[in-house]
Amino acid sequence: MKKATIFVCAGLSIMATCKQSKEVTSTNTTNHTEVVSENSELYDPNYTAEDNAKKNVRPVYQATETRVNNLLHTKLEVSFDFKKRYLNGKATIDLTPHFYPTNKLSLDAKGMDIHKVQLLEGNTKTDLAYTYDTLDLSITLPKTYKKGDKYTVYIEYTAKPDELEAGGSAAITSDKGLYFIDPDENIDGKPTQIWTQGETEASSCWFPTIDRSNQRQTEEILITVPNKFKTLSNGLMVASKTNPDGTRTDHWKMNQPHAPYLVMMAIGEYSVVTDKWKKKNGKEIEVSYYVDPEYEAYARDIFGETPRMLQFFSDRLGVEYAWDKYSQVVVRDYVSGAMENTTATIHGEFLHRTKRELLDGNNESIIAHELFHHWFGDLVTCESWSNLPLNESFANYSQFLWDEYKYGRDEADYQALKEAQGYFASAKQQGYVDMIRFDYGDKEEMFDAHSYNKGGRILNMLRNYVGDDAFFESLRVYLTENMFQPAEIHNLRLAFEKVTGEDLNWFFNEWFLAKGHPELKITQEYDSILNKVYVKVVQQQDLNHVPLYQLPVKIDVYSPANPEGKTHEVVINEREQLFTLECEGGKPLLVNFDADKVLLCEKDDDKPVEQFIVQYYKGKNFLDRYEAIKECSNSSKEAAKKVVLDALDDKFWYLREMAAKSLKRQVAANGEMIKNKLSTMARTAKEASLRSTSIRQLAKYFEGDKSLLPLYEEATNDQSYDVMAEGFAAISKLDPDAGVKLARKNTNEKNSTIRSVVAEILAEYGDVSDHQFFLDAMKKSTGFEKYGMMSLYNGYLKHQPDSEVDKGIAVFEDVARNGNTWWIKLGGYQMLNGLQAHFSKREMEHNALAESLKKDGKTMEATQEEGEAVKCKNQQERINALLVELKSKETDKNLLQYLK
Numbered sequence: 001m002k003k004a005t006i007f008v009c010a011g012l013s014i015m016a017t018c019k020q021s022k023e024v025t026s027t028n029t030t031n032h033t034e035v036v037s038e039n040s041e042l043y044d045p046n047y048t049a050e051d052n053a054k055k056n057v058r059p060v061y062q063a064t065e066t067r068v069n070n071l072l073h074t075k076l077e078v079s080f081d082f083k084k085r086y087l088n089g090k091a092t093i094d095l096t097p098h099f100y101p102t103n104k105l106s107l108d109a110k111g112m113d114i115h116k117v118q119l120l121e122g123n124t125k126t127d128l129a130y131t132y133d134t135l136d137l138s139i140t141l142p143k144t145y146k147k148g149d150k151y152t153v154y155i156e157y158t159a160k161p162d163e164l165e166a167g168g169s170a171a172i173t174s175d176k177g178l179y180f181i182d183p184d185e186n187i188d189g190k191p192t193q194i195w196t197q198g199e200t201e202a203s204s205c206w207f208p209t210i211d212r213s214n215q216r217q218t219e220e221i222l223i224t225v226p227n228k229f230k231t232l233s234n235g236l237m238v239a240s241k242t243n244p245d246g247t248r249t250d251h252w253k254m255n256q257p258h259a260p261y262l263v264m265m266a267i268g269e270y271s272v273v274t275d276k277w278k279k280k281n282g283k284e285i286e287v288s289y290y291v292d293p294e295y296e297a298y299a300r301d302i303f304g305e306t307p308r309m310l311q312f313f314s315d316r317l318g319v320e321y322a323w324d325k326y327s328q329v330v331v332r333d334y335v336s337g338a339m340e341n342t343t344a345t346i347h348g349e350f351l352h353r354t355k356r357e358l359l360d361g362n363n364e365s366i367i368a369h370e371l372f373h374h375w376f377g378d379l380v381t382c383e384s385w386s387n388l389p390l391n392e393s394f395a396n397y398s399q400f401l402w403d404e405y406k407y408g409r410d411e412a413d414y415q416a417l418k419e420a421q422g423y424f425a426s427a428k429q430q431g432y433v434d435m436i437r438f439d440y441g442d443k444e445e446m447f448d449a450h451s452y453n454k455g456g457r458i459l460n461m462l463r464n465y466v467g468d469d470a471f472f473e474s475l476r477v478y479l480t481e482n483m484f485q486p487a488e489i490h491n492l493r494l495a496f497e498k499v500t501g502e503d504l505n506w507f508f509n510e511w512f513l514a515k516g517h518p519e520l521k522i523t524q525e526y527d528s529i530l531n532k533v534y535v536k537v538v539q540q541q542d543l544n545h546v547p548l549y550q551l552p553v554k555i556d557v558y559s560p561a562n563p564e565g566k567t568h569e570v571v572i573n574e575r576e577q578l579f580t581l582e583c584e585g586g587k588p589l590l591v592n593f594d595a596d597k598v599l600l601c602e603k604d605d606d607k608p609v610e611q612f613i614v615q616y617y618k619g620k621n622f623l624d625r626y627e628a629i630k631e632c633s634n635s636s637k638e639a640a641k642k643v644v645l646d647a648l649d650d651k652f653w654y655l656r657e658m659a660a661k662s663l664k665r666q667v668a669a670n671g672e673m674i675k676n677k678l679s680t681m682a683r684t685a686k687e688a689s690l691r692s693t694s695i696r697q698l699a700k701y702f703e704g705d706k707s708l709l710p711l712y713e714e715a716t717n718d719q720s721y722d723v724m725a726e727g728f729a730a731i732s733k734l735d736p737d738a739g740v741k742l743a744r745k746n747t748n749e750k751n752s753t754i755r756s757v758v759a760e761i762l763a764e765y766g767d768v769s770d771h772q773f774f775l776d777a778m779k780k781s782t783g784f785e786k787y788g789m790m791s792l793y794n795g796y797l798k799h800q801p802d803s804e805v806d807k808g809i810a811v812f813e814d815v816a817r818n819g820n821t822w823w824i825k826l827g828g829y830q831m832l833n834g835l836q837a838h839f840s841k842r843e844m845e846h847n848a849l850a851e852s853l854k855k856d857g858k859t860m861e862a863t864q865e866e867g868e869a870v871k872c873k874n875q876q877e878r879i880n881a882l883l884v885e886l887k888s889k890e891t892d893k894n895l896l897q898y899l900k
Helices: 049-054 293-303 306-317 364-372 389-406 409-430 450-466 468-481 489-500 505-511 609-618 622-632 638-649 653-660 664-684 688-701 706-715 721-734 736-745 752-765 768-780 783-797 802-818 822-855 859-889 893-899
Strands: 069-081 086-097 102-108 112-121 124-127 129-132 136-145 151-159 178-181 193-196 217-226 230-233 236-242 247-258 265-268 271-278 284-291 325-331 344-348 380-382 485-487 519-527 532-539 551-558 566-572 576-582 590-593 602-605
Touching: 069 102, 086 102, 102 151, 112 129, 112 136, 136 151, 193 325, 217 230, 217 265, 230 247, 265 325, 271 293, 271 306, 284 293, 284 306, 306 325, 306 364, 306 389, 306 468, 325 364, 344 364, 364 389, 380 389, 389 409, 389 450, 389 489, 409 450, 409 622, 450 468, 450 489, 450 505, 468 489, 489 505, 532 590, 551 576, 566 576, 590 609, 609 622, 609 638, 622 638, 622 653, 638 653, 638 664, 653 664, 653 688, 664 688, 664 706, 688 706, 688 721, 706 721, 721 736, 721 752, 736 752, 752 768, 752 783, 768 783, 768 802, 783 802, 783 822, 802 822, 802 859, 822 859, 822 893
Parallel strands: 069 217, 284 325, 325 344, 380 485, 519 602
Antiparallel strands: 069 086, 086 151, 102 136, 112 124, 112 151, 129 136, 178 193, 193 265, 217 247, 230 265, 236 247, 271 284, 519 532, 532 576, 551 566, 551 590
């Protein structure tokens, strides 16, 4: 799954999860689960396992689910009550005991009405005794079955997902499994759809199953829908039958086993665009894209690299794509980023883009991520959610592999830098946790920047250490030996050890089975007598919670005698270490620590700026030049300034963009040259991001310079919406009246980027006549854009009369009541709180002015101000009463934790 990184709450960024995992190191190796309450006087989540052991407290251990019965095959027959938002289902489930004899079967079935539970033997159905507590369906079998015996259970039921208690996490914002989108067909501009989301254990919200990742089954689904809808599910459609009542039944069949959370349906009025991909045996499989009809013409622009990705990943891994087809569908109001359901990936609607919109971003990384899961996650599945990095770390790393293959190493390293920065930021906010962790409080906590971002960087380090040939051969061994099976982290380690011949426990223990990362202080000292440079490395991380790492690292020394650099391979494995390295011919020109730039660490590399200057020109990697530009941009030395200016011509676009953002110190001395350079980039740069940045920096560096107006006007006609938006913003800064006029001409623009910049301009300079734009924009926007639009609308309202503010209060009330995700609803609450604070400020201002007027003897005017203050107080009380009412009725547990 590709999580959506979301930013909610004023001043609070939420990355992956909302709860901080308990910092408890697990040493429990039994199969029993023993949970210590956080309210226990003995339990301290900040203690190590050893600390708690001294107090006779065992750490939390989330054991892999014991397998009593194994799923073999599930057949579902489903139809829908759109008005009630119900699924009417029949489930035929084939099972077998895992090992021990049993006469019991326990199925997960959340919030259902159970109508029949029967044993199916041939054509004979026998009623079975069962108990049901709305979550667990416990069935008594008519006899004891032994290993190797097979039996079949038949269940008729009604699934009622909208009546389930709301749950989920920041990564997967809802866990009700089955979603009806506008089933009453009364929301203007929104299609009616049904779709599912099974991860982590939400498939059991719409069909009875053993909803665990260590189960595997084949399956088939017969979906009955009105004729106008298309359906999609796992595997192949083997039949489609038109029914007399205007419905149609599509029969989808999945002949290869996979985990229950990967079972899916998607139903809607889709346009389907089809490609093909050929396997080594010559068999062609269908590669299809399900999109809203208005995006049919752009489906191949959005997804067209998929066949090439299938070929690349199959070749790179040495394991061919194993499944019978590959489909991708875009759904409305999705509860996450995307989901790798086997052979049928679901994407959120943000993937819907026109060819022009794709100039500003193509989402190929998400497409690659979900496809790669079909090896890591679908073909080989983590046996428990504790082992989730076996799914998500690899999917994250696929983005690096694809970028490296298609766009080159600089692009891959740039994207990897952003992933590492995301991990560091998340860890600082939420705390460090083990990568493979058995002490989580809720399985949803596993969907965080550790499992994704950190995991991808760990795999890159492992690849660098063992070498490309061994790395990909190890992955081939892991995939082939565990194909169609659940796996844990030790299966991966053993595959690498089998290939390399090396005991790699040291690597897996410190990176996958522990928390944190190295925090390094690097200093150097040159010995002119011995022609040596002494490099001191100190591991500064807290060793009470984070390992003392073993770090194989390369250090390149550039000296007068070796101006192209000499590589020294060292191993850091102590708290403090001093390395003596040759440095012939004089003082080192550059000591480049971690010369391959693969180490996931925070480092303080204490060296003079002169070395960073050499690093820019001599370094071998993107990160060499990135670090140099960052350091040189903070220096007043002329040679350092020259690095930043030279970086405007760097071979990689982002470093040119980075340099463009780092010229503030040089505008006074080199203003005309910088203006000309940025103007040229604004007009001619191939990358839309670089053109838009150039416009933005020109407006920032040369504020009020009307000679740039023609360039800004050119930008408003650029094919890139991002560049166009920067042109709008720059013009509005130079001439607010012209900016407002331009914004009003584009209020009907469908593109969200233009809609946002229009809102930004009108929020600052607009009047009552612009209110309808904001009302329409609030209806049209979804997801992250809606959250941003709420903030701009809130800013607009603060400049408007109370009659207009009243309309805004109604809008935010509707969002808080009916938002489709908890964090959108939270935005509604925040905006209401913001307006309440606004009226409080205005009340104080009116009262202060009234007091001043009284002192001046202006009684009538003072009375008017006091009247305005009363109106503001009344508005505050009205909003407060509304907030109290809304909070009293709120049931979403994710939202409630922020409303306390």
